[in-house]
Amino acid sequence: MTNRHHGHDRAAHATCALTGLDLPRRDLVALETLTPGLAEAILRERPDLPTDALISRAAVAERRDRYIRDLLAAEHGEISALETEVAASIAKADTISTDVAAEFAEDRSVGERMADRVASFGGSWTFIGLFSGVLVVWMAVNVAMASRAFDPYPFILLNLVLSCLAAVQAPIIMMSQKRQEAKDRMRSESDYRVNLKAELEIRHLHEKLDHLLSHQWQRLAEIQQMQIEIMQDRSADRPAPGVPDRSIPA
Numbered sequence: 604m605t606n607r608h609h610g611h612d613r614a615a616h617a618t619c620a621l622t623g624l625d626l627p628r629r630d631l632v633a634l635e636t637l638t639p640g641l642a643e644a645i646l647r648e649r650p651d652l653p654t655d656a657l658i659s660r661a662a663v664a665e666r667r668d669r670y671i672r673d674l675l676a677a678e679h680g681e682i683s684a685l686e687t688e689v690a691a692s693i694a695k696a697d698t699i700s701t702d703v704a705a706e707f708a709e710d711r712s713v714g715e716r717m718a719d720r721v722a723s724f725g726g727s728w729t730f731i732g733l734f735s736g737v738l739v740v741w742m743a744v745n746v747a748m749a750s751r752a753f754d755p756y757p758f759i760l761l762n763l764v765l766s767c768l769a770a771v772q773a774p775i776i777m778m779s780q781k782r783q784e785a786k787d788r789m790r791s792e793s794d795y796r797v798n799l800k801a802e803l804e805i806r807h808l809h810e811k812l813d814h815l816l817s818h819q820w821q822r823l824a825e826i827q828q829m830q831i832e833i834m835q836d837r838s839a840d841r842p843a844p845g846v847p848d849r850s851i852p853a
Contacts, residue, residue, distance in 0.1 A: 615627060615628055616628065617631055617657050618657070619631060619657060619658055619659040619662060620634070620649070620652050620656035620657060620658055621645075621649065621658050621659070621662045622659055622661075622662055624659060626659055628657075630659055630660055630661075631657040631658065631659055631660070632657070632658055632660060632663055633655055633656070633657055633658075634646075634652060634653075634654055634655065634656045634657075634658060635654045635655055637663065638807060638810045639810060640670065640674075640810055641663075641666060641667055641670050644666060644669070644670045644673070645658070645666055648666075668691055671689075671803060672687065674803075688796065689796050689799050689800050689803070692800060711782075714778075715778070715782060717775075718775050718776075718778040718779045718782070719779050719782070721772070721775045721776070721779070722775060722776045722778075722779035722780070723779075725772055725775075725776060726776075738761070741754070741758070741761055742758060742761070745758065
């Protein structure tokens with residue numbers, strides 16, 4: 604019983620052709636099942652490997668990462684840190700899309716939150732209506748008070764208040780705009796990462812489909828050849844016309 608159990612364990616494990624580690628078969632993939640480009644890159648590294656060699660998934664992920672980096676370098680020249688991140692995510696089969704708005708909302712300081720609120724309120728019709736109302740009331744009160752006005756015409760104090768308000772509001776709005784530009788830049792980088800990964804994944808799928816189709820046509824050709832050979836063997840065993848079949852007793 605013990606020998607049978609050990610034999611079953613040996614059958615459930617195999618050795619990785621690249622690392623030499625003894626691993627469960629579920630953690631190994633055959634070289635012939637990989638895409639042609641990745642398989643050729645592995646064979647360039649180890650030309651002595653047979654087509655049915657088993658390779659660990661970790662080793663395949665490492666070679667896939669290297670293969671994608673070489674592919675990007677061949678097409679775009681020197682690859683950037685962003686493209687390196689995309690290659691690593693494909694090799695590890697991780698998602699790369701992020702919610703940029705949520706990240707910005709979480710990382711805002713108190714001053715940045717206030718700047719966003721001031722910029723949002725200052726660019727609304729509510730602010731325009733309230734500000735216009737304050738101006739009209741200010742001027743109406745001073746005109747009605749005549750000689751007792753605290754800011755008689757031409758409303759020098761009102762001009763000073765407006766100048767101070769503009770001087771304070773402009774930098775606050777610029778702070779909010781700078782954060783919005785950084786947010787848009789991060790969103791553009793995230794879109795580029797997602798698009799680049801999608802492009803590489805689609806190319807990988809096309810290559811894999813072409814590989815599967817070529818193998819399927821090869822198998823169909825082999826089956827057809829076997830059928831032709833069977834038909835030829837049967838026709839060779841069949842007696843010629845007018846010659847009695849001696850295999851049938853008289």
